[in-house]
Amino acid sequence: MSEGLNLGGATGSNGTSGGNEGLGARSPVIEICGVRKAYRLGNRRVDVLRGVDLIVGRGEFVALRGSSGAGKSTLLHLLAGLDTADEGAVRVASVDLASASPSEASRFRNLKIGVVFQSYHLFPELDALENVCVPARLARRGVDECVARAKTLLERVGLGQRFEHRPRELSGGEQQRVAIARALINRPELILADEPTGNLDSRTGDEIVDLLCSLRAEQDVTLVVATHDSRVASRAPRVIELVDGRVESRLGGWG
Numbered sequence: 001m002s003e004g005l006n007l008g009g010a011t012g013s014n015g016t017s018g019g020n021e022g023l024g025a026r027s028p029v030i031e032i033c034g035v036r037k038a039y040r041l042g043n044r045r046v047d048v049l050r051g052v053d054l055i056v057g058r059g060e061f062v063a064l065r066g067s068s069g070a071g072k073s074t075l076l077h078l079l080a081g082l083d084t085a086d087e088g089a090v091r092v093a094s095v096d097l098a099s100a101s102p103s104e105a106s107r108f109r110n111l112k113i114g115v116v117f118q119s120y121h122l123f124p125e126l127d128a129l130e131n132v133c134v135p136a137r138l139a140r141r142g143v144d145e146c147v148a149r150a151k152t153l154l155e156r157v158g159l160g161q162r163f164e165h166r167p168r169e170l171s172g173g174e175q176q177r178v179a180i181a182r183a184l185i186n187r188p189e190l191i192l193a194d195e196p197t198g199n200l201d202s203r204t205g206d207e208i209v210d211l212l213c214s215l216r217a218e219q220d221v222t223l224v225v226a227t228h229d230s231r232v233a234s235r236a237p238r239v240i241e242l243v244d245g246r247v248e249s250r251l252g253g254w255g
C-alpha cells in the first residue's frame, strides 16, 4: 500500500441519514458518505446510487436488500474497490478507496476483503482446490499452507469430495460454495457476498449462512450480504434496503 493512500481513522461521517442506525460502540469498517454512481451507455444514463450514506461497524452482519436493479451489486463493487463512485467517499477498514490506485485496491481487497460474486468468477481452467488457493498464493503464502487451508474450507462448505473438479464439472450451487471458500481463505476482515445462497437449496443455504455467522462470532468478521432471500435476511440483525438509489434501514431478524 503506498503512502499516497489516505489511511486515516474514522472521519466521524456518521450522519443521521438512512442506514447508520445500530452501529453502537463498534468501530466502523465501512464508511460511505454521499455516494453517487451512474452508468452511461451511449447517450443513456442510469442513476443507480443517488446519495448513499452508510456506516457498518466491525463484526456487524448487514443484509442488503432492494429490488432487482436497485444497485446492490453496484454498491458491493464500490466497497470491494472494483469500481469507483462518481461522487462521495468510500472508506473501508480506514482506507479511502477513492484515492487508491487499481493495483493498491486489488492488493487491499485480496488481503482484507472476501468477495463472493453473484456470478462466482471462478477460473475455468483451475480445479476447485486451485481456485480456493488463488488469493492465498497472491498473498505469497506457502503452497502447503494454502492447500491445507483450502481443503479445510472446501470440506466446511461440503465439497470435500470435489477438490479436483473444474467449475464446468460442478453444479451452480457447488461453484457458489467454491467461491465462498475462496472468499474465506485469507481470513478477511470483511466479507461482501452477493446473493451467496442464490443457487442453493434451502438446507445448503442455511448451512452457508451458519458458516458465515460462525465466522462472525469466532473472528469478528463483518458481513454485508446482498440477498433476495428472506431466510438470509431474517438472520441479519440489521437489514438495509436500497430504494430509489438511497439506503433505508431497519432492524432485522435474530442474527
Ligand SMILES: Nc1ncnc2c1ncn2[C@@H]1O[C@H](COP(=O)(O)OP(=O)(O)OP(=O)(O)O)[C@@H](O)[C@H]1O
Pocket (backbone or CB within 6 Å): 039, 040, 041, 046, 048, 066, 067, 068, 069, 070, 071, 072, 073, 074, 075, 118
Ligand atoms: N456496467 C453497467 N453498465 C450499464 N448499466 C449497468 C452496469 N451495471 C449495472 N447497470 C445497471 O445498473 C442498475 C443496478 O444494477 P445492479 O447490478 O447493481 O442491481 P442489483 O440490485 O444487484 O440487481 P439484482 O438483484 O438483479 O442482482 C441496473 O439497472 C443495471 O442495468
Ligand SMILES: [Mg+2]
Pocket (backbone or CB within 6 Å): 072, 073, 074, 118, 194
Ligand atoms: Mg446484483
